[in-house]
Amino acid sequence: MKYEKLDAASIAARLSELNDWTIGREGGAIEKRFAFRDFRQAFGFMTECALAAEKLDHHPEWFNVYKKVDVTLTTHSAGGVTELDFKLAVLMDMAASRGG
Ligand SMILES: C[C@H](O)[C@H](O)[C@H]1CNC2=NC(N)=NC(=O)C2=N1
Numbered sequence: 488m489k490y491e492k493l494d495a496a497s498i499a500a501r502l503s504e505l506n507d508w509t510i511g512r513e514g515g516a517i518e519k520r521f522a523f524r525d526f527r528q529a530f531g532f533m534t535e536c537a538l539a540a541e542k543l544d545h546h547p548e549w550f551n552v553y554k555k556v557d558v559t560l561t562t563h564s565a566g567g568v569t570e571l572d573f574k575l576a577v578l579m580d581m582a583a584s585r586g587g
Pocket residue numbers: 544545546547560561562563564565
């Protein structure tokens with residue numbers, strides 16, 4: 488397996504480099520709520536992230552209501568959080584900073 492499940496200390500260290508991502512599912516996932524100006528921005532963000540996720544072959548769990556997008560990242564094949572989740576988290580933060 489290429490990507491190893493990270494332990495709690497490694498997840499905490501990596502999270503400290505990011506904005507507003509938190510630990511979820513008792514250490515089994517990382518989570519963030521993205522808030523946009525309106526639905527158009529939120530859906531633009533999701534579209535951009537969907538294409539990035541497909542390229543990475545790593546996909547978010549997410550829930551959208553109007554201008555909010557709740558994201559949960561976990562690596563199913565590893566049964567927890569791996570470096571891949573952080574790669575996708577950084578891509579999602581970059582997409583959000585472009586305004587969605
Ligand atoms: C076959 C394909 O590479 C796998 O099913 C990928 C697809 N996207 C994935 N996404 C996530 N979040 N976790 C995975 O383990 C995963 N596996």
